[in-house]
Amino acid sequence: MLPYAHRTDLSVRPRPYPAWRVRGHVAGTLPPYSINSDNQPEWLYLSPRTYRMMLETTRRRLLAGTVGLVASGTAVAGRVRSQSPDETTQATSSSPSNERPSTTVCAHYYPWYGPDSHWDEGYTETPLLGEYDSGHSAVIDQNLDWAEQYGIDWLSASWWGPNSRENRILATVFGDRIRETDVEYSVLYESLGRFDATDDGIDMDLPENRERLLSDLEYLQENHFRHPNYRRVNGKPIVYLWPSRAFRGDVVGAFEEVRAELDAEPYIWGNFVSPHAPTGADRDRVGAFDAISMYNPYALWRRIDADERSFASALSDHYHQWRAAAEGGETHFYPTVVPGFDNTEAGGDLPVLPRDPERFRDDCRSARKTGDSAVNTVVVTSYNEFHEGTHVEPTLEMGHALLEAVSDELATAEVTDPLDARASLELRFDRTESPPDDSRQLAFAANRIALRDGTTPLANYDVGAATGLLFGGGVYDSESDGARSWRWMGGSDGRCRVFFELPAVEDATALTVEGLGIDSGVRTTVRLDGREIGTVTLSDRWDTYELSIPNGSDP
Structure with a gap:
C-alpha cells in the first residue's frame, strides 16, 4: 500500500497504441478501449512492455491452437463479459460452480x-x-x-x-x-x-x-x-x-x-x-x-x-x-x-x-x-x-x-470455526486491581487447569506455557519465577476466557484451577461452555480450587 517513492526511471508515460496495431495483432483479446459517457471509445494505455507481451502471448496461442493465458473476453458498449467456463475451448476442474455455500x-x-x-x-x-x-x-x-x-x-x-x-x-x-x-x-x-x-x-x-x-x-x-x-x-x-x-x-x-x-x-x-x-x-x-x-x-x-x-x-x-x-x-x-x-x-x-x-x-x-x-x-x-x-x-x-x-x-x-471444536472456561471476577505503574486489571494468576473423570486424569494444562490452550480477553502475557509459570487474568470488564480441547470436557466430572489471587476475598464465578458450574473465593496465596461438573458437560 502507499506511500511509494516516485520512480523517476519510469516517469515517461506509456502511450496508447493505434487501433489498427492492437486489433490486428491481438485479435480475440479484450480490445483496449472503453465507452465513455458520450458513447465514444476511449483507448486504454498500453506500455511497450505490455504490448510486446500481448504480441508474444497471441503468437503462442496461434501456434498452440489453445486459449493460453489471454482472457477470452468480448467488449460490448457499456459491458465487458468474460466467457463462461462452458464457452472456453478447454474445460478445467477449477471452473466456478453455480452452487455456493455460505x-x-x-x-x-x-x-x-x-x-x-x-x-x-x-x-x-x-x-x-x-x-x-x-x-x-x-x-x-x-x-x-x-x-x-x-x-x-x-x-x-x-x-x-x-x-x-x-x-x-x-x-x-x-x-x-x-x-x-x-x-x-x-x-x-x-x-x-x-x-x-x-x-x-x-x-x-x-x-x-x-x-x-x-x-x-x-x-x-x-x-x-x-x-x-x-x-x-x-x-x-x-x-x-x-x-x-x-x-x-x-x-x-x-x-x-x-x-x-x-x-x-x-x-x-x-x-x-x-x-x-x-x-x-x-x-x-x-x-x-x-x-x-x-x-x-x-x-x-x-x-x-x-x-x-x-x-x-x-x-x-x-x-x-x-x-x-x-x-x-x-x-x-x-x-x-x-x-x-x-x-x-x-x-x-x-x-x-x-x-x-x-x-x-x-x-x-x-x-x-x-x-x-x-x-x-x-x-x-x-x-x-x-x-x-x-x-x-x-x-x-x-x-x-x-x-x-x-x-x-x-x-x-x-x-x-476452530472454536467450535473447543470448550470455553470463563472466569468472572467481582473486582480487579491495577498495580502501581501498571495499566492491567488483575484478579488471578492462573498456573494450571486440569480436568478429570472421577479419579482419572483427562487433561492437565500449564497455563504459562499455553500448550493446548487459546486465550480470549482478560488474559495477560506469561510470567515465571523459575519454579512455575502463570498468566494474570482479569481484564477491563473483570472477565476472561480460556479455550481448550472439547473431548476432555465431554467426559469430565471435575475441574481444578491452581493459582494466586491478587487479594483475598475476590469472588469468582466459573462458567464452562456458557453454563455456570460454581463460585469460588480467591486466596492471596497459591491454592487449588475444585468444582464439580454434574453429568459431565451435559446441560
Whole structure:
C-alpha cells in the first residue's frame, strides 16, 4: 500500500497504441478501449512492455491452437463479459460452480490506476487489461464480472477522502456499474492519507483528529453508506480502518463519539492482527473494533523458518490464537490470505514471497479453517494491488490461476470455526486491581487447569506455557519465577476466557484451577461452555480450587 517513492526511471508515460496495431495483432483479446459517457471509445494505455507481451502471448496461442493465458473476453458498449467456463475451448476442474455455500469472500480493491496515476510507480506482472484506467466503465465491468464469476462477493475499496480520484471513481462510474451486479463494496479508509500522523501514530485525543474522523464518516454516510450495494453486517455499514494500530489515545472514546453522531452506526473493521501472537494488551484492545483481521499475512511469512514449517501451518496456528482473542472481546475475526508479495519493481527491497498458485491454494485451505462462524468470511489481499504483487486479478504471466484458486478453495468451500471444536472456561471476577505503574486489571494468576473423570486424569494444562490452550480477553502475557509459570487474568470488564480441547470436557466430572489471587476475598464465578458450574473465593496465596461438573458437560 502507499506511500511509494516516485520512480523517476519510469516517469515517461506509456502511450496508447493505434487501433489498427492492437486489433490486428491481438485479435480475440479484450480490445483496449472503453465507452465513455458520450458513447465514444476511449483507448486504454498500453506500455511497450505490455504490448510486446500481448504480441508474444497471441503468437503462442496461434501456434498452440489453445486459449493460453489471454482472457477470452468480448467488449460490448457499456459491458465487458468474460466467457463462461462452458464457452472456453478447454474445460478445467477449477471452473466456478453455480452452487455456493455460505462462505463470503472479500478482496481489497484499488481504484487508483490511470494514465497519470500509479502505473509509473512500478508493478509486478502485466495486467491482462493492460495499464488500464480504473475509471473506465469497461474495466470496471470486466473486474466485476471476474469477481462474480470466481466468487468474490465483496470489494473493500481504497478511499483517500472526498476530493480524491479514488472517491470520484467510487461515487460515480464504479457506483453506477456495481448496481448491475450482485457484488458489494465497502470503504478501505486510508487513515495515513487523512490524518497528520507522527512517529507516535495518530493521536485520537486531539480534537482536530476527532473532527476529521467524524467529518469523513459523515461524508461516507451521505455518499456511500446508502448505496444499495454497500456491504453491511447486522445492518451496520462496514469501514475498514487502515492502519488501525497507528491510532493512539482514547480510540474507543473516539469511535463512540462517531457512532453517536451518525445516523448509520458504522461497523469498524481494523487490521489489528499483527504478525506476533496476541498480547494481553491486544486482548484488552480488540473490543474497540467490530471486527479484526491482518491486512497482509506476508508479515507473518517473514517470521517463520520455511525449512521447519509451511506457511499454511504457521498461518493456521497464528489465526487460531487471534480468533480466540477476538472472541474474548466479542469481536468478529476475518482470516486473510495473500497470493504472494513482490514490491521490487515499486522500489522496495523486501524479500519476495513467490506468487505460487499451489501454495496459495494451501494457504486458502488453511485460512478457511480458522474462520469466525458468526460472519463466515475470508479476505483476499488483494484484488489488484500490483505495486506489492499481491493481486489475484488476471495477468499475462499467471492468467486466471489465482482467481481459480479463490473459487475452488474459498468461494465454493465452507469456513470452519476452530472454536467450535473447543470448550470455553470463563472466569468472572467481582473486582480487579491495577498495580502501581501498571495499566492491567488483575484478579488471578492462573498456573494450571486440569480436568478429570472421577479419579482419572483427562487433561492437565500449564497455563504459562499455553500448550493446548487459546486465550480470549482478560488474559495477560506469561510470567515465571523459575519454579512455575502463570498468566494474570482479569481484564477491563473483570472477565476472561480460556479455550481448550472439547473431548476432555465431554467426559469430565471435575475441574481444578491452581493459582494466586491478587487479594483475598475476590469472588469468582466459573462458567464452562456458557453454563455456570460454581463460585469460588480467591486466596492471596497459591491454592487449588475444585468444582464439580454434574453429568459431565451435559446441560
